[in-house]
Amino acid sequence: MIRLSAIAASVLMLTPLPAFAAPAPTTPEAIMAAAYKALEGDVEAPFIPFSARLKALFALEKREVPEGDLGRLDFDWLVDGQDSKITATKITSRTVEFAPNRKIVVVRFRNFDKALENHFFWEKDAKGKWVLDDVRSIEPDGPGFTLSLVLKYGWDGAEEMLEGAKAD
Numbered sequence: 001m002i003r004l005s006a007i008a009a010s011v012l013m014l015t016p017l018p019a020f021a022a023p024a025p026t027t028p029e030a031i032m033a034a035a036y037k038a039l040e041g042d043v044e045a046p047f048i049p050f051s052a053r054l055k056a057l058f059a060l061e062k063r064e065v066p067e068g069d070l071g072r073l074d075f076d077w078l079v080d081g082q083d084s085k086i087t088a089t090k091i092t093s094r095t096v097e098f099a100p101n102r103k104i105v106v107v108r109f110r111n112f113d114k115a116l117e118n119h120f121f122w123e124k125d126a127k128g129k130w131v132l133d134d135v136r137s138i139e140p141d142g143p144g145f146t147l148s149l150v151l152k153y154g155w156d157g158a159e160e161m162l163e164g165a166k167a168d
Helices: 002-014 028-039 052-064 147-153 158-167
Strands: 086-096 099-111 114-124 130-138
Touching: 028 086, 028 099, 028 114, 028 130, 052 130, 052 147, 130 147
Parallel strands: none
Antiparallel strands: 086 099, 099 114, 114 130
16 A cells, blocks of 8 residues: 555656646736736736726727727827837836725836836726726827827827817
């Protein structure tokens, strides 16, 4: 019996264990770190959960945009561009004052040679899970954008608003 157990143990030790995927990140900071690590080309991109409001805005844009058209969101909102070469990512966060169920995650990074900064607004949903509610891009030499406004209105920069007012 002891000999059989020793043989079984040695067979088990030589048998490769199945590879288990790392658990999906669940905090806003971990999700954003994994997303930008993927953009740097190191790993597979994580799932970014959206709030019901943000899901509804993506659905609205999809419904309103004619088939075959690019739509109002014609760029990658994670990198504020159509092409990317992401480096030098730095992530910080803070809890919203008086609101422990909301966080702002700030991601500073370089896309090619351009320094960019995105603010990600997170909240806990009814089940207590963190979901992304909005994104604000802060550009040092441009208007930036707010994701919810781009999805619903197509733009939100002051320069574009002035141009639109002239065209009307």
